[in-house]
């Protein structure tokens with residue numbers, strides 16, 4: 243995830259390098275628990291203001307299920323497109339003044355997008371951020387889409403069967419007509435809030 247771009251910076255606009263990567267990311271972020279390498283394709287393109295970094299990457303990360311808190315694996319799949327700017331002129335070594343920068347102002351101010359004095363483009367920070375953004379906000383054991391976490395469903399059933407939740411009649415499964423009065427108030431509320439539903 244670190245690339246020496248000295249040669250590429252000396253080449254004309256449009257010059258390109260492509261890489262396939264399978265990088266260990268265990269040291270990327272102490273809060274991330276990777277379950278595998280970061281794999282995918284990276285392209286470095288010489289543009290007028292520096293290097294355009296494009297990547298299509300994926301990895302697997304361990305997170306806690308939002309419902310049952312069990313550790314689960316989720317896939318992070320993402321694309322990145324960021325322009326990096328050189329801190330120094332590659333031929334003279336002279337520091338480039340900010341007003342010599344020809345790209346977007348927002349890129350100028352982001353320290354993660356600087357190519358250092360040794361002409362190393364370090365993509366770790368943008369990749370780290372992209373992984374976090376690619377993770378689901380509410381990870382669940384059922385991570386194919388919306389729906390219940392199977393562990394949580396089983397847990398609720400166990401609790402109900404164990405009698406911890408008070409039913410209308412002990413031992414009788416609660417139908418709609420036998421529902422705990424505290425719950426029926428909630429159900430009525432839910433019905434009231436959903437017009438069109440009978």
Ligand SMILES: [Zn+2]
Pocket residue numbers: 307308309310311312382383384391392393394
């Ligand atoms: Zn779960």
